[in-house]
Amino acid sequence: MTTMRAPNPDHQAPKGFQYYPPPLEPVEPGPRRTPAEEARTLLANSDVATLATLSEDGTPWASMIMFGTLPDGSPTLMVSTLAEHGRNLERDQRGSISVMSPRRGPDPLQNGRVTLAGRFEKPEGERREAARQACFDAMMYGKVYEKFGDFSVWVLNVERVRWVGGYGVMGSDDAASYATAEIDPTAPNAEHAVEHLNDDHADALLLISQKLGGYPDATAAICTGIDRYGMDLSIDTPRGKAPQRIGFAERCEEADGLRMATVELARRARTA
Amino acid sequence: MTTMRAPNPDHQAPKGFQYYPPPLEPVEPGPRRTPAEEARTLLANSDVATLATLSEDGTPWASMIMFGTLPDGSPTLMVSTLAEHGRNLERDQRGSISVMSPRRGPDPLQNGRVTLAGRFEKPEGERREAARQACFDAMMYGKVYEKFGDFSVWVLNVERVRWVGGYGVMGSDDAASYATAEIDPTAPNAEHAVEHLNDDHADALLLISQKLGGYPDATAAICTGIDRYGMDLSIDTPRGKAPQRIGFAERCEEADGLRMATVELARRARTA
Numbered sequence: 001m002t003t004m005r006a007p008n009p010d011h012q013a014p015k016g017f018q019y020y021p022p023p024l025e026p027v028e029p030g031p032r033r034t035p036a037e038e039a040r041t042l043l044a045n046s047d048v049a050t051l052a053t054l055s056e057d058g059t060p061w062a063s064m065i066m067f068g069t070l071p072d073g074s075p076t077l078m079v080s081t082l083a084e085h086g087r088n089l090e091r092d093q094r095g096s097i098s099v100m101s102p103r104r105g106p107d108p109l110q111n112g113r114v115t116l117a118g119r120f121e122k123p124e125g126e127r128r129e130a131a132r133q134a135c136f137d138a139m140m141y142g143k144v145y146e147k148f149g150d151f152s153v154w155v156l157n158v159e160r161v162r163w164v165g166g167y168g169v170m171g172s173d174d175a176a177s178y179a180t181a182e183i184d185p186t187a188p189n190a191e192h193a194v195e196h197l198n199d200d201h202a203d204a205l206l207l208i209s210q211k212l213g214g215y216p217d218a219t220a221a222i223c224t225g226i227d228r229y230g231m232d233l234s235i236d237t238p239r240g241k242a243p244q245r246i247g248f249a250e251r252c253e254e255a256d257g258l259r260m261a262t263v264e265l266a267r268r269a270r271t272a
Numbered sequence: 273m274t275t276m277r278a279p280n281p282d283h284q285a286p287k288g289f290q291y292y293p294p295p296l297e298p299v300e301p302g303p304r305r306t307p308a309e310e311a312r313t314l315l316a317n318s319d320v321a322t323l324a325t326l327s328e329d330g331t332p333w334a335s336m337i338m339f340g341t342l343p344d345g346s347p348t349l350m351v352s353t354l355a356e357h358g359r360n361l362e363r364d365q366r367g368s369i370s371v372m373s374p375r376r377g378p379d380p381l382q383n384g385r386v387t388l389a390g391r392f393e394k395p396e397g398e399r400r401e402a403a404r405q406a407c408f409d410a411m412m413y414g415k416v417y418e419k420f421g422d423f424s425v426w427v428l429n430v431e432r433v434r435w436v437g438g439y440g441v442m443g444s445d446d447a448a449s450y451a452t453a454e455i456d457p458t459a460p461n462a463e464h465a466v467e468h469l470n471d472d473h474a475d476a477l478l479l480i481s482q483k484l485g486g487y488p489d490a491t492a493a494i495c496t497g498i499d500r501y502g503m504d505l506s507i508d509t510p511r512g513k514a515p516q517r518i519g520f521a522e523r524c525e526e527a528d529g530l531r532m533a534t535v536e537l538a539r540r541a542r543t544a
Contacts, residue, residue: 010354010422011354011420011422012420012421013420014420047380048372048375050322050334050370052322052324052325052332052333053324055389058366059366059367059368059389059390060325060326060332060333060366060367061324061389062334062370062387063370063385063387063434064370064380064385064436066381080283082282082283084434094332095331095332096331096333096334097334098335100320100322100336106412107412107413108319108336108338109338109413113336115333115334115335115356117327117331117333118331139381140378140379141379141381147286147289148283148286149284150282150284162335162356164355
């Protein structure tokens with residue numbers, strides 16, 4: 001697994017290009033989810049993706065699909081051979097799906113998205129039964145489609161995971177990491193927690209930036225994301241805006257753990 | 273151009289399967305946008321898509337991108353070779369993009385989406401200038417990316433258009449139809465018009481269904497979509513729910529034309 005952070009040394013940046021103002025105090029950025037954990041969590045909370053398959057003339061074909069997910073994270077589809085992607089899969093089982101997190105904020109390139117690539121197969125036995133159920137759970141008329149002879153159930157056996165979380169926050173993982181990665185139980189509560197922090201606790205976010213984030217010159221801060229490991233801040237300073245990652249004391253183990261974790265963080269900032 | 277409507281005779285439906293209750297009076301479904309017009313209109317009102325390219329091992333690779341659009345409808349991208357899709361395009365210019373309309377309603381498979389397939393090229397001269405500008409318009413930091421040596425501007429020369437508008441409403445178009453198709457000027461006002469019709473004019477929608485839609489047994493109706501050519505209704509009857517398309521007397525030529533067109537439709541229903 002590799003996770004890159006801005007500034008990315010591989011960019012062919014123009015001479016003298018300024019990324020973000022660096023912290024004024026040496027601070028290790030907080031831990032975050034692995035790319036595999038990001039992918040498992042995003043899929044667990046999504047039902048729409050874009051599928052890439054190979055069309056008859058060799059052109060890669062992007063098309064919208066709905067999907068379910070097996071307990072091991074494998075995406076499942078139920079598609080018709082009346083659709084080009086269905087015919088493509090019958091011919092060539094190589095493919096990938098891309099899942100985007102819901103649009104939020106002014107710049108979609110700051111939103112998380114993931115690509116899972118591998119080979120599709122028509123599952124058999126218990127795996128087929130689980131895949132059917134996962135499709136039914138995802139698609140409101142899945143049980144109707146299944147009665148049509150032109151629909152088939154497919155499972156993507158994931159070989160490669162690529163996650164992009166925003167500028168300079170990205171990474172790759174392999175099949176084994178993906179299959180064993182945990183879904184973040186706090187994810188369904190993250191959006192509400194971010195709104196609550198920004199609406200009601202701007203003072204705490206500022207103090208966290210100054211005392212724990214390495215930006216004693218911070219003048220304001222907003223929370224741009226939160227998960228079981230910590231929070232992402234966008235910090236205003238007289239030197240410009242900077243992103244920073246602040247880790248929780250401990251990983252949240254429960255869906256409702258974000259409140260306790262952020263209270264602890266604010267307490268730590270006040271006594272730092 | 274082919275546009276199919278439910279019931280699709282090609283589906284391998286189970287014996288005795290019931291699609292929708294048919295109209296009780298013979299009514300020709302109203303006209304609708306061509307697949308090329310749907311595609312041009314959706315792209316004109318979107319900035320995020322999923323790109324399908326060919327990875328080094330031959331697997332089709334789906335990944336999120338932002339895009340602009342040239343006056344002839346060609347999508348434009350600015351991508352880095354640090355991203356797998358950027359490296360893929362350098363190696364093989366065949367590809368496609370899929371654009372989805374914003375999620376609305378309980379079933380995403382009823383939402384419009386389009387695939388544009390063809391070949392990417394690095395444009396030159398005036399076309400390159402126009403493509404750069406289109407990327408800048410779409411991406412808030414496009415002018416920053418352009419200064420990095422690893423970013424390139426690409427244009428997709430569209431060869432095939434595939435549009436899916438929902439169940440049984442879909443079609444294909446070719447490059448010439450796409451290049452000359454018009455963008456629907458009413459599209460930015462459509463969502464508001466649908467809400468207004470459903471909130472304040474349920475009685476008119478019901479009357480339209482009974483008098484113009486061929487469903488004299490309608491008991492209620494909601495508008496599920498509207499465009500320059502007409503509106504889509506979901507009609508409740510004692511025999512079940514049915515979709516119907518109602519055409520306007522004339523195509524709307526202006527962005528604010530939907531109000532006049534729906535008023536005319538309601539008047540026609542009252543005097544029918």
